[in-house]
Amino acid sequence: MSRRIIPVADVSAIPDYSGPAHAPRGELTDTLARPLRDLRISVTDRCNFRCVYCMPRAVFDKDYPFLPHGALLTFEEIERLARVFVDHGVEKIRLTGGEPLLRKNLEFLIERLAALKTADGRPLDITLTTNGSLLARKARSLKDAGLTRVTVSLDALDDSLFRHMNDADFAVADVLKGIEAAHDAGLAPIKVNMVVKRGTNDTEIVPMARHFKGTDAVLRFIEYMDVGTSNGWNMTEVLPSADVVARIAAHFPLVPLEAHSAAETAQRWGYADGGGEIGVISSVTRAFCGSCTRARLSTEGKLYLCLFASSGHDLRAVVRNGASDAEIATAIARIWHTRTDRYSQLRGSASATPDASEPRRVEMSYIGG
């Protein structure tokens, strides 16, 4: 597969997004030679859960200033931006939020995105991360619309602990029904994400492993991260992935597996008895910034270059000011070419506790996981 590379020297400094009418297409690389391959699109900043590590109820209460409807990118705007991103080398789109299944008629957006093709004519990998609450109802229509696969978040099997963690009194059984419906609809391979918070749900590591072992769902353990500023994050509540692996291996021997690709965020481990695999995402203890090919488009159309960024680039303004596709492509190229972000790598060599004097980081529920 041949791709045109646009050298960094081809573009001048941002934030002047306006550019020549003949905007570049083809692969982009940032200042650390990382290509742009994955686009995460947040379709809503709202959620029906109040997970303690993401949208604590004390902050995300009835007075929280969620975005008004007019601020959201429309499906037409999302599709248009996505098309330009795909021209620039994006091969995978993940819909997220907030809870993406709360966005009305999401299937219409998926249909539009599913019609896009990569530069060499392949269909995109279109996936979605969900809390699973509406999945049992929607799995079939999502699949029919062109969704390739799905990632479901589930932090515990113990019902009362799960209800405590989602703080919306939502039952485990209903998420499990959603996972089953996704399986039946052919949204495979299903990934199940468990955020591990030491002292809160680490007792669920082995029960979760036991539950999903031998199924075609791949369970992934995510280190609790210092995203945003509202979850009261503390390093003492992070359980390193190495401990997760050790705890599981004490019950079910594990063998390391090769990564599917260099950009894969999870390290893979297989059950020695052939019972499938797990993944660990060590965002805190083993940064993977060097291979980070992800851009994030917020619900209101701001482009963020890192999960831990405190500001984004306003692509909605570019679109709504009447820019041509070529001008949008130029803007994206200029932004990506200047990207220097590697937050987790830098955090790894310093004190991980956020400093109150730092600029306010964007919230996970706004930017998407």
Ligand code: SAM
């Ligand atoms: N609402 C959907 C869900 O929960 O799957 C999609 C959005 S949610 C922000 C995306 C992912 O981010 C979820 O798997 C969630 O568990 C994870 N997440 C949220 N806050 C986190 C944190 N502080 N550390 C690690 N993962 C987090």
Ligand code: SF4
């Ligand atoms: Fe909602 Fe997902 Fe955040 Fe939980 S992790 S509060 S489900 S956005």
Ligand code: SF4
């Ligand atoms: Fe990518 Fe930022 Fe995460 Fe590093 S910290 S892997 S640059 S999103």
